[in-house]
Amino acid sequence: MAAKKKTAEATPVIRAIKAFDQNLKCRDFQFAIGETFTHVGTVKACEGGFHAITGHPLAVFGYYPPAGTRFCLVEQSGATDTDDGEKTASEILKVGQEIGLSALVQEAVKWVQERSTPEGETATGTRGAASSTGYQGAASSTGDYGAASSTGTRGAASSTGTRGAASSTGDYGAASSTGTRGAASSTGTRGAASSTGDQGAAMASGFEGRVMGADGNALFAIERETWNGPIVSIASGIVGQDGIKAGAWYQAKSGKLVEVQP
Incomplete structure (x- = not known):
């Protein structure tokens, strides 16, 4: 399960891209810009943890469409796991600046x-x-x-x-x-x-x-x-x-x- 709480950032920190729906939710979990979240439980790609794109930024389109999606720069830390080098699951996720399509292209x-x-x-x-x-x-x-x-x-x-x-x-x-x-x-x-x-x-x-x-x-x-x-x-x-x-x-x-x- 996932729970929200304030936490000190662990090192090393991985910079990534994360997509959300229009309400800033992902898989029914509510996120907020500027806040840090901690996953409670096993951290494993496609199974547990907060997922974000750590490979090519446009790989995010494989999970969310360009239209109607909100994108943010995020930082991942704590325990991490990836099974393909494209997406990474993490224990800790800090949601940073929201970016649009143009900024995503620049990334x-x-x-x-x-x-x-x-x-x-x-x-x-x-x-x-x-x-x-x-x-x-x-x-x-x-x-x-x-x-x-x-x-x-x-x-x-x-x-x-x-x-x-x-x-x-x-x-x-x-x-x-x-x-x-x-x-x-x-x-x-x-x-x-x-x-x-x-x-x-x-x-x-x-x-x-x-x-x-x-x-x-x-x-x-x-x-x-x-x-x-x-x-x-x-x-x-x-x-x-x-x-x-x-x-x-x-x-x-x-x-x-x-x-x-x-």
Whole structure:
């Protein structure tokens, strides 16, 4: 069983990524940002303990979808156990800062660069371009007029510069645009696109794709019969108008943007 209590941090400390539902719960256990929790009982991967991603940050998409999920930086300590090097169970978990998709992509880019593997790229100059084609890859563009593209499964693309573009075409991928007049596009199955900068746009054209935006951003979504089936309907709208809420995720259903829960 798991119990919450304040505890002194043990060493060594493992920095990790953890996903939660919209209520900051995981497996019905209630967490809180800034608090430390201790598991009582056996610590074993997939069996007992608080689990978090200690491998490639985008591996979190294997357990929680990009849309409708909350992500936090966490610290694990005390007794730990891992069975695959990707996820780790720990006795003690401290929940730190909450991050969005864009920051999660940045974490993935950092992870890749530190290991000198070609799974992700970053572009920081004006009109720069970054492309990622590998499984769980990450592409980040931070300069104005930049472009980031991710085509691998569970990949992520982030564009933070003015008029930048982020595109994710792989299944379960995520595209995030935070710059002014930016665009985020997700075409893979169950992908997610978010546009949170001023006057931006988010589009999802894959099966069960989701879109989200800040006030004033445009949302476009396509409804498909199956993952490779024909288009059933399309829907569009502007966040802040006609009942479309900022920060909420939407899918196209019967020609309308319908809010969906995680």
